[in-house]
Structure formats: C-alpha cells, structure tokens
Amino acid sequence: MSATTHAHDHSHDHDHGPPKGLMRWVTTTNHKDIGTLYLLFALVMLFVGGGMALVIRAELFEPGIQFVNPDFFNQMTTIHALIMVFGMIMPAFAGFANWMIPMMIGSPDMALPRLNNWSFWLLPFAGTMLLATIFMPGGGPAAGWTLYPPLSLQGGNSFPFTIFSIHLLGVSSIMASINIIVTIMNMRAPGMTLMKMPLFVWTWLITAYLLIGAMPVLAGGVTMLLTDQFFGTSFFLAAGGGDPVLFQHIFWFFGHPEVYIIILPAFGIISQIIPTFSRKPLFGYDSMVYATASIGFLSYIVWAHHMFTVGMPLAGEMFFMLSTMLIAIPTGVKIFNWLSTMWQGSLTFETPMLFAVGFLFMFSIGGFTGLMMAVAPVDFQYHDTYFIVAHFHYVLVPGALFAALGGAYYWLPKWTGHMYDETLGKWHFWLSTIFVNLLFFPQHFLGLAGMPRRIPDYATQFADWNMWSSIGGFGFGLSQLLFVWVVIKCARGGARATDKVWDQPNGLEWTVPSPAPYHTFERAPEVR
Amino acid sequence: MAGGDDIRRSNRRLTLRLAAAAVAMFGFGYLLVPFYYLMCEVIGIGGRTADAVAAAPLRVDAGRTVTVELTGSVNQDAPWEFHPKDVKLQVQPGRLYTATFVARNLSDQPLTGQAIPSVAPGTSARYLKKTDCFCFRSQAFAPAETRELTVQFYLDPALPRHVDRLTLSYTLFLQPAVQG
Numbered sequence: 083m084s085a086t087t088h089a090h091d092h093s094h095d096h097d098h099g100p101p102k103g104l105m106r107w108v109t110t111t112n113h114k115d116i117g118t119l120y121l122l123f124a125l126v127m128l129f130v131g132g133g134m135a136l137v138i139r140a141e142l143f144e145p146g147i148q149f150v151n152p153d154f155f156n157q158m159t160t161i162h163a164l165i166m167v168f169g170m171i172m173p174a175f176a177g178f179a180n181w182m183i184p185m186m187i188g189s190p191d192m193a194l195p196r197l198n199n200w201s202f203w204l205l206p207f208a209g210t211m212l213l214a215t216i217f218m219p220g221g222g223p224a225a226g227w228t229l230y231p232p233l234s235l236q237g238g239n240s241f242p243f244t245i246f247s248i249h250l251l252g253v254s255s256i257m258a259s260i261n262i263i264v265t266i267m268n269m270r271a272p273g274m275t276l277m278k279m280p281l282f283v284w285t286w287l288i289t290a291y292l293l294i295g296a297m298p299v300l301a302g303g304v305t306m307l308l309t310d311q312f313f314g315t316s317f318f319l320a321a322g323g324g325d326p327v328l329f330q331h332i333f334w335f336f337g338h339p340e341v342y343i344i345i346l347p348a349f350g351i352i353s354q355i356i357p358t359f360s361r362k363p364l365f366g367y368d369s370m371v372y373a374t375a376s377i378g379f380l381s382y383i384v385w386a387h388h389m390f391t392v393g394m395p396l397a398g399e400m401f402f403m404l405s406t407m408l409i410a411i412p413t414g415v416k417i418f419n420w421l422s423t424m425w426q427g428s429l430t431f432e433t434p435m436l437f438a439v440g441f442l443f444m445f446s447i448g449g450f451t452g453l454m455m456a457v458a459p460v461d462f463q464y465h466d467t468y469f470i471v472a473h474f475h476y477v478l479v480p481g482a483l484f485a486a487l488g489g490a491y492y493w494l495p496k497w498t499g500h501m502y503d504e505t506l507g508k509w510h511f512w513l514s515t516i517f518v519n520l521l522f523f524p525q526h527f528l529g530l531a532g533m534p535r536r537i538p539d540y541a542t543q544f545a546d547w548n549m550w551s552s553i554g555g556f557g558f559g560l561s562q563l564l565f566v567w568v569v570i571k572c573a574r575g576g577a578r579a580t581d582k583v584w585d586q587p588n589g590l591e592w593t594v595p596s597p598a599p600y601h602t603f604e605r606a607p608e609v610r
Numbered sequence: 611m612a613g614g615d616d617i618r619r620s621n622r623r624l625t626l627r628l629a630a631a632a633v634a635m636f637g638f639g640y641l642l643v644p645f646y647y648l649m650c651e652v653i654g655i656g657g658r659t660a661d662a663v664a665a666a667p668l669r670v671d672a673g674r675t676v677t678v679e680l681t682g683s684v685n686q687d688a689p690w691e692f693h694p695k696d697v698k699l700q701v702q703p704g705r706l707y708t709a710t711f712v713a714r715n716l717s718d719q720p721l722t723g724q725a726i727p728s729v730a731p732g733t734s735a736r737y738l739k740k741t742d743c744f745c746f747r748s749q750a751f752a753p754a755e756t757r758e759l760t761v762q763f764y765l766d767p768a769l770p771r772h773v774d775r776l777t778l779s780y781t782l783f784l785q786p787a788v789q790g
Contacts (some may be wrong), residue, residue: 147756193621260628264621298632302639316644320726321783322684330648332639395653 100600106286108203111195112600113180116202117342118497120177121490123205125566127169128483130213133160133561138523139555140540142548155218155538156224157206159539163227165245168251169209171478174486175347176201176258179286182493183262185591185598186280188271188607193264201257208250215240226536228333229304231318231326235311242312252297259290259297266290271590275610277371280589281364284371288378292339292346295382300336303329307602327392334385342381345477346374348445348485349416352438353508355492356420358587359435360427366419373412373419380409391460399458406456413449417442430585433507440480440515448476451526466536469529475522479558487514494572495579499597502572506564513561520554663739670704671767677701678765681779682711688784689717690751695758703767706741711759713782715751724748725759727781734776737769748785 100106100115110116137158150158154501180198184191192198215222220238223229234241266287270279279287306317306328316322318329357364364370386394388401394402420442431439452472455461464470487510494502524547529535533544540548579596590609594602678701680694695710715721725745728733740746744759751757765779 193617194625197625256632260625260632263628264624267624268617268621292634294628295635298635299639300641302636306640306643320781321724321785323726325646328643331646332642335639335642395733398653 097285099192109199111191111199113184113192113195113198114497114598114600116192116198117177117179117181119202120180120205122171123202123209124170124174124177124486125569127165127173128562131165131170132160132562134158134165136555136559138162139552141539143552144549145540145542145545147539150538152538153221153224156226156536157222160223160225160227161216162249162583163531164212164223165209166478167227167340168255169205169212171344171482171486172255173205173343173480175286175289176255178282178347178351178486178489178493181281181497182591183265183286184269185492185594185602186283186589187266187274188590188603188609189265189269190601190604192261192325193269194261194308197257199263201254204250204254204257205235208247208254208469211243211250212247215243218243218354227398228330228337230333231307231310231329234307235318242308245308246583248304249301252301253345255293256297259293262286262290263294267333271603271606271609277368278609280350281353281367281374282347282350285346285353285374288374289343289346292343292378292381296336296339296585297342299332300340303332303336306332327389330389330392331386334388335382337388338385339378339381341477342377344446344482346377348441348482349374351489351492352420354439354589355434355438355488356423358492358533358584359430359432359438360424361429361586362423362427363421363588364419365425366415369415370419373415374410377409380405380412384409387456387458387461390458391465403456403458407453410449410453417446417449432491432584433502433504433511434488434492436483436508436511437491439486440511441488444480444484444515444518445477448473448478448481451476464529466534467529467533468525468533472522472525472529473533475525480518482512486605490565493591495568496591496596496598498573498576499579499595500572500574500576501579501583502568502576506568506571510561510564510568514558517554517557517561521551521558522554524548524551524554657750668704669767670702670731672702674703675700676703676769676773677775678707679775679777680709680711681777682713683779684772685781685783688712688723688782689721690723690782691716692722692780692782701708701765703765703769706762706764708760708762711744711761711779711780712756713749713751713759714756715754718753720753722748722785723751725782726786728779728781730777730779731773734769734773737766737773738776738778739764739766745780 090109100110100112106166107115109121110119135158137150138155141147141155153591176607180192183189212222218239222240223234223237223244225234225237250594266279306315308319310319310324316324318324318326320326325329353364353370384402384406387406390399390402429435451469455464455470455473491502491507494500528544528547528551531544534538581595582592583596584592590603590607591598593607678699680697680699682692682694684690684692691712691714693712699707699709701707713723722769727743727745729738740761740763743761743763745761748758749757761778765776
C-alpha cells in the first residue's frame with residue numbers, strides 16, 4: 083500500500099494540511115484520510131480476492147484436475163468469498179461513507195474520529211490473519227464461507243484464526259456503523275433535515291442499522307462454533323445433543339441482511355449518479371427512502387429461503403417464499419424511479435453514468451434470477467448449482483462492484499482535483515461489461531444443466547461454457563488493472579477539475595473546492 | 611463551535627445506546643438457540659424424539675398396523691459395528707414394543723458412545739414415545755465387547771392415519787474423551 087500512499091501525499095499539499103510521513107496514515111482521525119485508506123485497502127483486496135477467483139477459473143477452464151488439488155480449490159472458494167465480502171466490498175462502501183457522508187451533510191468530520199481510525203486499522207490485521215491461514219499446516223478454511231458445521235469444525239489449524247478474523251472484521255464494521263449513525267443523527271448542518279439528505283446518506287443510515295442488527299448475530303454464531311470445537315459445548319454437535327441445522331438458521335439470520343448491507347450503499351451511489359447525468363432531480367425521492375427502509379425490514383424475515391432444501395414445514399416454505407418475493411416490490415420501486423429519473427432527461431454518458439446504467443441493467447438480471455430462486459419448488463433444482471453462483475455474482479459484481487466503480491469515477495475529481503482519463507474510463511467500462519457477462523452469464527446455463535458449485539472438476543458436457551466463463555474471468559480481472567492505472571494517473575495529474583466537476587450535480591460536496599480541502603465545513607453551511 | 615459540548619454529550623449518549631444494541635444482538639444470537647428448539651417442538655419437525663415417557667395405559671389400535679423400520683449407523687470412522695437385530699417391526703399403535711440393536715467395539719480400546727435418534731418423516735417424531743432407550747445414556751464398551759442395546763417404545767394412536775411407515779434411526783457417535 084505504501085507505493086500508493088505517496089501518490090496521495092502530493093495532492094494534499096496546502097496550508098493546515100496533514101502531517102507528513104507514514105505516521106500520518108497510522109494516527110489520522112481525518113474522515114478523508116480514513117476514507118482513502120478504506121478505499122485503497124478495498125482495492126488491494128479486490129486483487130487478492132480476484133487472484134483467488136482466477137485460481138478457481140483456471141482450474142475450471144477444462145474438466146479434470148489441472149493446477150490445484152481439490153482441498154486447495156475449496157480453500158480458494160472459501161477465502162475468495164470471505165475476502166470479497168468482508169475485506170473488499172464492505173470496506174469499499176465504508177470508504178465512500180467516510181469520504182462523502184460528512185461532506186454531504188455539511189459536517190466537519192465524522193462524529194467519533196478516533197473510533198473511526200480504530201475501525202479501519204482493525205481491517206489490515208484481520209485480513210492478514212485470514213490470509214495467513216493459507217500458509218498454515220493443513221491450509222486455510224475450506225468449508226465454504228458459510229462455515230457450516232460439522233464440516234467447518236473438521237478444518238485444521240486455520241479454524242480459530244478464521245473465527246477470530248471474522249470477529250475482528252465484525253467489530254470493525256460495527257464500530258464504523260455506530261460512527262455513521264451518530265454522524266448522521268447528530269452532525270447534520272442546520273436545515274439539513276432527514277428528508278433533505280442525499281439518498282446515499284439515507285441508504286448508509288439504514289445499512290448501518292442492519293449491520294448493528296446482523297453482525298453481532300454472526301459473531302455469536304461463530305463463537306458457538308469456537309466453543310463447540312475447543313470448550314466442550316454442543317450447540318451444533320449432534321453427539322452432544324446439538325443440531326447443525328441450527329447454525330444455518332443463525333448464519334442466514336445474519337446472512338440475508340448482509341446481502342442488503344452490501345447492496346443498499348450501491349443503491350445510494352446509483353441514486354447520486356443518475357440524477358447528475360440526467361440533469362433532473364431524482365424521481366420519487368420519498369418513495370426511494372421508504373423503499374430502502376422496507377428492504378431493510380424485509381431482509382430480517384426472509385433468511386430461510388437460503389435453506390429451502392434443508393427441510394421445513396410447508397407453512398415455513400410458503401412464508402419464506404412469499405416474504406422473499408415481497409422484496410421485489412420495493413426493489414422494483416427503486417428500479418422504476420431510476421428509469422423515471424432518466425426519462426426525458428438530457429442524458430450524457432460519462433464513465434460514472436455508464437457504470438450506473440450498466441448496474442441498472444445487470445443488477446436487474448441478478449434480481450430476476452433471485453426472484454426465480456425465491457420460488458421454493460423450483461429452488462430445489464437450482465440449489466447449490468452454478469445457477470446460484472451466477473445469481474449472486476450478478477448482483478455483487480455488475481451490481482455492487484459496478485456501483486462502487488461508478489462512484490469512484492464520479493467522485494475521483496473531487497478527491498484528487500483532477501479529471502480522470504475519460505477515454506480510459508470508457509474502455510474500462512466496456513471491457514468490464516463484456517467480460518463480466520462472458521464470465522457469469524454462461525454459469526446460468528451450467529447451473530440449469532446441473533453443474534454443482536464448489537467442485538473442482540465437472541462432467542465433460544459442461545466443458546464449453548466453463549471455458550468461455552474462464553476466458554471472461556481472466557478478461558474481467560485484467561480489465562481492472564486499467565482502473566488502477568486510471569486512478570494513479572488521476573491522482574498524479576490531469577485536467578483541473580472545477581468545484582462542480584459535472585454539469586449540474588446536486589449536493590453540498592460540489593460546493594467545496596476540488597480537491598476537497600483537508601478540512602471542510604468547519605463552519606456549518608446554510609442549507610435551504 | 612457553539613453547542614459543541616451539547617453535541618459531544620448527545621454523540622456519547624447515542625454511541626452508548628448503539629453499542630448496547632450491538633451487545634444485545636450478540637445475546638439475541640444465543641437466544642436463537644432455545645428459540646430454535648422451541649420452534650422445532652411446536653411445529654414438530656427436526657425428527658427429534660422426546661425424552662422418556664412413562665408407559666401410559668393406552669387404547670391399543672389393533673385394527674391398524676404401522677411398519678417401523680430400524681436403521682443403525684456409525685458417525686464418521688468411529689470403530690463400531692452397529693445395526694438393528696430386526697430391520698422391520700409391524701407395530702400396532704398403543705402397544706409397547708422392544709427393538710434390539712447390536713453394537714460391537716471393533717477396537718482394542720475401551721470406548722464410550724452416544725446414540726442420537728432421528729425419525730423420518732420428521733413430522734411423525736412426536737408420536738413415537740420411548741419408555742426406555744439406550745440413547746438416554748452414553749454407552750461404555752470394553753475392548754472388543756459386543757452388546758445388545760434395547761429401546762422400548764410405543765406409537766401414539768393419534769399418529770395421522772396416512773402414516774403407515776416410519777423409520778427410526780440411530781447414529782452412534784464417539785463420545786469425546788472428557789477433558790480433566
């Protein structure tokens with residue numbers, strides 16, 4: 083990371099600027115510094131987790147066992163997921179929250195700056211501990227990121243390290259959430275009422291509540307795993323009267339809100355980008371807020387749709403099926419509001435808008451396959467096949483990740499004071515879009531044809547689509563190097579960005595100079 | 611800034627409340643454990659059979675026969691041979707039966723095992739009542755010992771009419787050595 087921090091040192095050279103040197107980043111309590119750290123950490127983890135994905139795709143390029151043994155393959159699927167969820171996408175959105183929320187609500191900083199520093203600095207340690215398990219005797223965790231017992235309890239030395247790193251990642255995100263809620267509730271500029279807040283702030287407020295509700299439940303669940311293994315409890319051990327299915331309920335009670343913890347900030351970013359490039363205010367602001375809140379509530383009562391095949395009374399299957407389908411209503415409200423915002427707008431398609439429109443289209447594909455799997459009787463066919471892999475990657479990659487990339491392009495000029503290279507940005511978008519579809523779309527076919535997930539080998543009839551999928555995977559991974567280059571180039575120089583950056587952006591962040599000074603809104607702005 | 615102390619105080623109050631909420635949700639995770647078993651019991655799923663019941667004098671439904679299939683299996687590589695003596699019993703609801711399993715310690719070590727029952731279909735589990743069962747206690751085996759294990763049960767005549775076949779299975783787990 084130190085190579086990239088130098089690039090940033092240059093862009094903050096002015097009066098009352100930050101102290102120099104490495105210790106600035108270790109001791110910083112500035113929301114912009116911490117936001118930058120979060121974003122850089124997420125970028126590094128994108129490539130770490132992405133590298134593991136490429137190990138998986140290389141192995142699946144052809145049938146048979148080529149490069150890695152099955153146990154290492156299982157470690158890759160497990161750690162790839164844990165890193166991407168807890169180490170990449172959540173820190174990325176926490177980075178956006180740190181950078182943008184204080185500027186959007188006219189606050190000088192986060193409410194709890196020192197806690198903020200701590201929340202970030204737990205992450206590198208937790209991430210290192212998780213990654214270090216790969217080099218332990220017996221290798222890293224290999225039971226899938228869901229850590230289902232009894233399999234996860236049969237792991238080697240990596241098991242307690244995995245659990246502790248999940249604890250640390252959880253503590254980090256809970257502290258960040260507390261900070262975000264306190265900031266939003268107490269630090270708004272006078273006149274910035276709740277219903278005037280930009281939608282990104284709203285979605286993060288609800289996300290933070292979801293995190294506080296869900297993350298501790300996961301912490302409890304993995305603690306039970308830990309005591310089952312080392313302290314003689316029997317929460318999930320059948321021999322001692324426990325029940326492994328109980329873990330699945332606890333895990334998914336966390337796991338489903340987690341899905342929306344990942345996607346709601348993405349919704350927020352999209353809701354900032356689309357109005358700017360449509361040159362119209364967001365259509366249906368109030369309904370967007372209520373839709374977000376409804377999604378947040380519903381996320382707590384649908385968890386067992388991940389467990390249709392585990393065994394449930396008919397009434398249970400019906401309840402979880404119908405409540406899951408209900409989520410399509412507020413999500414549909416959002417999609418149609420975005421479309422209505424674009425309707426008759428004077429649209430231009432700069433890179434952030436391209437990513438937003440790509441998000442809209444491809445996230446909807448993932449949403450529809452989600453709706454298909456909500457139907458309990460057909461879920462029995464899709465369960466644990468590549469169809470579910472295609473589904474959740476569509477909502478996470480061209481969904482959440484595209485929103486994060488779009489947000490990065492959207493605010494980069496504000497962060498660095500320079501315009502990014504528009505041509506390269508467009509190349510990045512189109513290459514990513516083509517390859518991400520090549521990567522994940524064929525997986526729908528593979529899943530419907532019955533290819534099981536998390537297996538390093540497959541029957542030969544799946545060979546062609548797997549080959550295409552792997553080509554897409556490598557193409558997508560390499561395309562992201564272009565993004566790194568765009569960011570480095572933009573941090574180093576380029577055309578000067580104006581304060582407004584875009585034609586008609588809305589929000590307080592566009593009233594401060596570009597690059598945003600180290601301290602903003604020390605005197606609260608006037609909000610009408 | 612004017613009112614800075616006020617903001618600091620309310621920040622502190624909200625932080626503590628949210629932290630308390632996080633701690634409470636950690637506890638809620640543990641609360642899900644008893645809640646889960648309660649739900650299983652109320653709905654009657656999970657395939658668990660209840661603890662011992664006293665043999666209540668019941669009306670015997672002599673006009674009805676239910677097949678009870680017995681299976682025995684061993685968890686992972688635990689060194690036992692374990693199987694039922696008879697794989698099928700023809701059972702009249704309300705009458706008390708004894709089923710016998712045979713277990714043989716294949717190792718030259720003393721072993722302690724615990725059998726865990728399961729009934730399929732799971733929704734019928736609550737109608738299978740045991741007055742005594744080897745699964746109520748852990749079972750100690752001398753090296754290479756062979757022993758018969760018995761379970762006494764009856765079917766509640768309230769068993770839904772459409773159920774004409776149930777499976778009662780036991781899995782024998784190696785009981786972990788008790789740490790001192």
